[in-house]
Amino acid sequence: MATLPKSGGRGTRQNPENRYERIHIELELLDEDAAPQPTQFYRDTSRTVLAENDSPDVGFRFSLNPYRGCEHGCIYCYARPTHEYLGFSAGLDFERRVMIKEDAPALLRKTFLSPRWQPQVVALSGNTDCYQPIERRVQLTRRCLQVLCEFQNPVSIVTKSALITRDIDLLAHLTRFHAVHVIVSLTTLDAALACRMEPRAATPERRLAAIAALSAAGIAVGINIAPVLPGLNDSEIPAILGSAAAAGARSADWLLVRLPRPVDQLLMDWLQRNFPARCTRVLGRIRECRAGRLSDARFGHRHRGEGPYAAHIAALFRAAARRAGLDQPLPPLSAAAFRRPAASPAIAQQLQLC
Numbered sequence: 231m232a233t234l235p236k237s238g239g240r241g242t243r244q245n246p247e248n249r250y251e252r253i254h255i256e257l258e259l260l261d262e263d264a265a266p267q268p269t270q271f272y273r274d275t276s277r278t279v280l281a282e283n284d285s286p287d288v289g290f291r292f293s294l295n296p297y298r299g300c301e302h303g304c305i306y307c308y309a310r311p312t313h314e315y316l317g318f319s320a321g322l323d324f325e326r327r328v329m330i331k332e333d334a335p336a337l338l339r340k341t342f343l344s345p346r347w348q349p350q351v352v353a354l355s356g357n358t359d360c361y362q363p364i365e366r367r368v369q370l371t372r373r374c375l376q377v378l379c380e381f382q383n384p385v386s387i388v389t390k391s392a393l394i395t396r397d398i399d400l401l402a403h404l405t406r407f408h409a410v411h412v413i414v415s416l417t418t419l420d421a422a423l424a425c426r427m428e429p430r431a432a433t434p435e436r437r438l439a440a441i442a443a444l445s446a447a448g449i450a451v452g453i454n455i456a457p458v459l460p461g462l463n464d465s466e467i468p469a470i471l472g473s474a475a476a477a478g479a480r481s482a483d484w485l486l487v488r489l490p491r492p493v494d495q496l497l498m499d500w501l502q503r504n505f506p507a508r509c510t511r512v513l514g515r516i517r518e519c520r521a522g523r524l525s526d527a528r529f530g531h532r533h534r535g536e537g538p539y540a541a542h543i544a545a546l547f548r549a550a551a552r553r554a555g556l557d558q559p560l561p562p563l564s565a566a567a568f569r570r571p572a573a574s575p576a577i578a579q580q581l582q583l584c
Contacts, residue, residue, distance in 0.1 A: 445478025
C-alpha cells in the first residue's frame with residue numbers, strides 16, 4: 231500500500247489569496263508534522279440543483295453536483311477556482327471546506343416533475359466528484375440516482391471513486407433503458423504517484439476493480455485519462471488503456487491538464503516539493519502544449535492543447551486506444567423511457583406556480 235503524503239493526505243499545503251475578496255488573511259502553510267485537520271462541511275442552500283452549460287467543449291447541457299469542493303484533493307483539479315466564488319480559497323479550503331446540497335434529491339425531483347423539463351442527459355459530477363468520501367455517509371448521490379431511476383432520466387457519471395459500485399443496483403436499472411454511462415477517471419497506474427497527486431481518491435487498483443464490477447453488471451463504462459500531465463504521466467497512456475480494457479472498459483478519452491489561476495501556482499509548488507528533479511521538464515512540456523503558457527481557456531484548445539508535443543500525445547493515445555479496442559464511443563444514451571410519475575395534489579399545485 232502506498233504511503234500517504236505527510237501533509238495529512240491533502241493535495242496542497244497552500245491556501246492562496248481569494249482573488250475576489252478585498253480582505254486577505256495570511257495563513258501559515260500546513261505543518262507536515264501536525265495532526266491532520268478534519269474536513270468541515272457546510273450546508274448549501276441553493277434553490278436549484280441543475281447547472282446549465284453552454285460550452286462547446288462538453289457534450290452535455292445540464293450537470294448535477296451534490297457537493298462543492300472536493301475532499302479527494304487532486305492537485306490539478308480545474309474546479310478549484312470555483313471555491314473562490316464562495317469566499318473560500320482554491321487551495322486547502324477546496325479540500326477541507328466542502329458544501330453539501332442536502333436538498334439536491336428533492337430539488338431534482340421537483341425539476342423533473344415540472345412540465346418545463348425536457349428529458350435529456352444529466353451529467354453527474356460536471357465539476358466535483360459526486361462520490362467523494364462524505365458520500366459514504368450522507369448518500370446524496372445515491373438519493374439523486376434514485377430520483378433518476380424513478381423518472382428514468384438518462385445520466386452520465388464521472389468519478390474516480392470505487393464507491394460507485396455501491397450503487398450498481400440503481401445503475402443496472404437505468405441500463406435497462408440505455409440511460410446510464412459511467413466514466414472512471416484513471417490518471418496513472420502508479421500507486422505512489424496517485425497517492426501524491428490524488429491523495430484521498432481510490433487507488434488505481436480499486437478503480438480498475440470498480441470498472442470490472444460495473445462491466446460485469448452490464449453497465450456501459452469507459453475511462454478518461456484526465457488529466458494528462460506532459461512529462462509526468464503521458465508515458466503511461468498505453469499501459470493505462472491496456473489495463474482498463476482488461477478490466478472491462480469499453481471506451482476511452484483523454485484531457486490535457488488545465489491550469490487556471492491559481493491552480494497553476496498550486497501545481498508548481500506541488501511539483502517542486504514532490505518531483506523537484508522533474509519540475510522544470512513537466513512545466514516546460516505543458517508550456518509546449520499551451521503556446522508558451524501554462525493555461526489556455528480558449529474553446530477548442532483547452533482540452534487537447536496544440537503544437538508538436540500535444541500532437542504526439544494525441545497520436546500515442548489514438549494508437550494505444552485502437553490497440554486496446556477502446557477507440558469507439560460508448561453507446562448513445564436515450565431519454566425515450568422518461569416518465570413523470572403522478573404527483574401528489576399539493577406538489578401538482580406547487581408545480582403550476584413554477
